[in-house]
Every structure is written in C-alpha cells, then in structure tokens.
Amino acid sequence: xxxxxxxxxxxxxxxxxxxxxxxxxxxxxxxxxxxxxxxxxxxxxxxxxxxxxxxxxxxxxxxxxxxxxxxxxxxxxxxxxxxxxxxxxxxxxxxxxxxxxxxxxxxxxxxxxxxxxxxxxxxxxxxxxxxxxxxxxxxxxxxxxxxxxxxxxxxxxxxxxxxxxxxxxxxxxxxxxxxxxxxxxxxxxxxxxxxxxxxxxxxxxxxxxxxxxxxxxxxxxxxxxxxxxxxxxxxxxxxxxxxxxxxxxxxxxxxxxxxxxxxxxxxxxxxxxxxxxxxxxxxxxxxxxxxxxxxxxxxxxxxxxxxxxxxxxxxxxxxxxxxxxxxxxxxxxxxxxxxxxxxxxxxxxxxxxxxxxxxxxxxxxxxxxxxxxxxxxxxxxxxxxxxxxxxxxxxxxxxxxxxxxxxxxxxxxxxxxxxxxxxxxxxxx
Numbered sequence: 001x002x003x004x005x006x007x008x009x010x011x012x013x014x015x016x017x018x019x020x021x022x023x024x025x026x027x028x029x030x031x032x033x034x035x036x037x038x039x040x041x042x043x044x045x046x047x048x049x050x051x052x053x054x055x056x057x058x059x060x061x062x063x064x065x066x067x068x069x070x071x072x073x074x075x076x077x078x079x080x081x082x083x084x085x086x087x088x089x090x091x092x093x094x095x096x097x098x099x100x101x102x103x104x105x106x107x108x109x110x111x112x113x114x115x116x117x118x119x120x121x122x123x124x125x126x127x128x129x130x131x132x133x134x135x136x137x138x139x140x141x142x143x144x145x146x147x148x149x150x151x152x153x154x155x156x157x158x159x160x161x162x163x164x165x166x167x168x169x170x171x172x173x174x175x176x177x178x179x180x181x182x183x184x185x186x187x188x189x190x191x192x193x194x195x196x197x198x199x200x201x202x203x204x205x206x207x208x209x210x211x212x213x214x215x216x217x218x219x220x221x222x223x224x225x226x227x228x229x230x231x232x233x234x235x236x237x238x239x240x241x242x243x244x245x246x247x248x249x250x251x252x253x254x255x256x257x258x259x260x261x262x263x264x265x266x267x268x269x270x271x272x273x274x275x276x277x278x279x280x281x282x283x284x285x286x287x288x289x290x291x292x293x294x295x296x297x298x299x300x301x302x303x304x305x306x307x308x309x310x311x312x313x314x315x316x317x318x319x320x321x322x323x324x325x326x327x328x329x330x331x332x333x334x335x336x337x338x339x340x341x342x343x344x345x346x347x348x349x350x351x352x353x354x355x356x357x358x359x360x361x362x363x364x365x366x367x368x369x370x371x372x373x374x375x376x377x378x379x380x381x382x383x384x385x386x387x388x389x390x391x392x393x394x395x396x397x398x399x400x401x402x403x404x405x406x407x408x409x410x411x412x413x414x415x416x417x418x419x420x421x422x423x424x425x426x427x428x429x
Contacts, residue, residue: 008122012135014174015115016142018078021167022108023146025085026050027239028164029097030222031155031232040223042094044345047219049098051211051337053105058330058399061110062186065117074114075172081107082168089161109399115175116401117186132402136391140247147243150236186401190324191331196313199325202263202374203313206367207329210305211336213273213363216344217242217302220356225291227353234288241292242299247391249300250307254389261380262312263371266305270368273301277361281354302360305367306333307392315381327400 030043065073084100084107091100116135123131146167153159196204218239225238257265276298285291310329317325340359347355392398 008119008131010174010177011115011118011122012138014171015112015119015135016138017167017174018108018111018115018171019139019142020146020149021081021085021164021171023143024149024160024164024167025104025146026218027147027150027222027236028085028155028160029088029101030220031150031226031235032092033094033097034223034226035156036092038094038097039345040220040348041342041345042098043223044216044220044341044343044348045094045098046101047215047341047345048338049102050105050219051215051334051341053102053107054109055331055334055338056102057106057109058113058327058334060106061113062188064110065114065186070114070118071176074111074175077107077111077114078168078172081111082165085161085165085168089158111171113186113399113401116399118175120401133391135402136247140243144240144243147239148236150239151233155232188400191328193328193332196325196328196332200313200316202266202371203309203316203329204332205370206266206305206309207313207332208336209363209367210302210309211333211338212340212343213360214302214306214340215337216340216356216359217298219341220344220348221295223348224353224356228284228286228291230288230291234291237288237292238295242295242303245296245299246303249304250391253304253308254311254391257308257311258386258389261375262308262315262386263375263380266308266312267368267371267375269301269305269308270364270371273298273305273364274361274368276301277357277364280357281361284354298360302364307390310392311386311389312381315386330398330400 029046033043033046061073061077064076068076081104084104088097088100091097119131119135146164149163150160153163193204221242222235222239225235230238253265253269276294279285279294280298285294310326313325313329340363344356344359347358351358392402
C-alpha cells in the first residue's frame, strides 16, 4: 500500500494544492462581495455560475483532453482558474464575478477529472477502495485548510486573491513533472434521466433536492454567518465545521446503510437535517459555539445523504453500470446545484439571512416525504444484492473520474471496456 501511495504522491500533492485554492476561492468571493454591497441574489448567482461551469467541465473535459492531451489540458485549466481569481480582484462587479466563477468551476472540474484519471490509471484494482479513501481525506484536509486560510489576511485587500491564484498555478507543477504516462481517455457521462428514474426514483429525486439544498448552503453559508455577526474566524469555522462533520459521519452512516434499507437511513438523515434547519429558522442561534454546534449537525446529516443516494442507485443498477449510474446521479445533483443558490439568494434578499434555511428545509422535507412513500410502496433491495457504500468528498461536487476510482474491483473490467470503447469512438470521430 505504501509503495502504491508513493507512486501517486505527486498526483495527490497536485490535487491537494488545487483543492486548497478552490476552498479559499470559494470563501473569498461571497465574503468580499458582501463587503462590496452585492445583493444576496448576486451572491447566490455566484454559486449558480460555479455549478454551471462545473457540470459543463465534467461533460466537455474528456473531449478537450482527447485533443490536447492530459498535461496540456491540466496546465490550461490551472492557469485559467488562477487568472479568473486575479481578474475577480481587478473587476469587482457582480456580473463579472458570476462569469468568472463559472469559468473557475469549469476549470476546477476539468483539472480534478484529469488528476483523478491519473489516479485511476496508477491504482491497482485491489487497492481502489483504500486509495479512494486516502484521496478523499486529502481533499477534505486541503479544502478545510483553504477555507481556514481566509483568516491569514484582510478580505478587503488583495493578498487572499493572490494566494488563491498562486496556488491554482502551483497545482500544475507536480502534474507537469510526473513521469507517469498519460492515462486513457476520461470517462464520458450522458444524462439519461428516464433511465435513471426507472432504475431508482428515490435516488434521482433525492440527488436533485440535495443539489438544491447543499449548493445553496455552501454558496451562502458564509454570507449568513457574516450577516448574523460572527467574526471572520468564526465565519471560516462555520464553513469548515460542517465539512469535517459530514466526512466523519459518513463512516457510521455507511456501516448502517450496508446493514439495512438505505431508504430508511436516507429518511433518518433528512429528519435530522430538518431539525438543524428548523433551529436556524425558528431559534436564530446566537454566539459562535451555538452556531457551530448546529451547523455541525447540519453537515453531519446533509453531507452524508449523497453517498447513501449513490449507493442506493447502484444497488438497483445493472451489473457493470457503476460509472454510468454514478455519473448520471452526479449530473442530476449538478442540475439541482444550479437552481439552489439562486433560490437561496432570492429568499435571503427578501426575508433576511435565516431565509437561507427555507431552501434547505423544503428540500430535506420533500426528500423525506418521497423516501417515506417509496418505503411504503416498494420492496427494499435484498441484502445479498446490495453493493458497497463508498465515501464521497463532502463540500464539493464530485466528478465521474472520482466515481471510477471508487468503483469496486470486480467491476473494473467493465470500466476498462468503457474506456476502450470511448477511445475507439474518438478515433472514429
């Protein structure tokens, strides 16, 4: 295992630097935008722009890599992402920031997919689960560190923008210097909602609603924390604590969902998330400690829903369709992520900061209701036919390549066949 990790250490380092930059970038813009007087709708549109760019990156990057190659494409993505951050400092206007945020999302998704494709190529089938776990933890630490870096300099200055742009550019160094051969073509995802719905209605509905709730929260949570009077350090913690809580809760949630009907686990998580939503809405927590406790509950429940949904969808998928199903659910989640920040921003703009949680409580309530209906009207998957629960990277949208890395070893031949068929289609085109 140590030798395998050593062989991919440069790629893990490049991914960590990229995620650090992404974590810091995601914090700077909403906080600085609030200081500049941007409306909550404009700040919500930053999240919408990011989601549009991210989903587009997941869809279009394989074609770009096929033409330019992995290293050149990664260099392009990292460089342009860095430029987008620096331009955000020079062109302080909501419309400009929304466009630049979409560009950042596109580049971030593309760069992440390229790194993950290399990890896929260099990982032995028997070690996929362990390597994916290490990659997930590296992502968690790097993202959290990037968020906490908000406290190293004044947000109303230029230093944080320069740091984020610099780290985006630095992320290309380990990848550019790798001696590993270029991996095979990237995973291509086609969104077939009808097929996904026939496969698992609960997974599709929950993924869409979760995209709405999580994207609205993770776009505007720092705006909420700032408007309720938390200091800059507490604002950074308000962003980091739910991510850490969500990562830790996935372990017991995964064990539980492997032993019982995943829909019941989904229902329980939604009900606990509703409790956190309701506390924010009706009790308006005051003080740093109380806010961090409640947001930890939110993160521990809401961020554990996505891997349960993914596992449930794959329980119903046909053999060998792990990547297609996971990628399709990811795209549904991405569509919800486009809508959520806009709704959350509009509600906050009209009704105040607590209105952010109107979006999340409605999404969690609808998901719980739909799960309850399905539990009472359809049978659970037999225990011997269930797949394996996989950890996901909380706090950011995953990519199809990450799903491929998490793929079980006994499904790897189908994954290789999918890549070979795609390479043949590229040559034919």
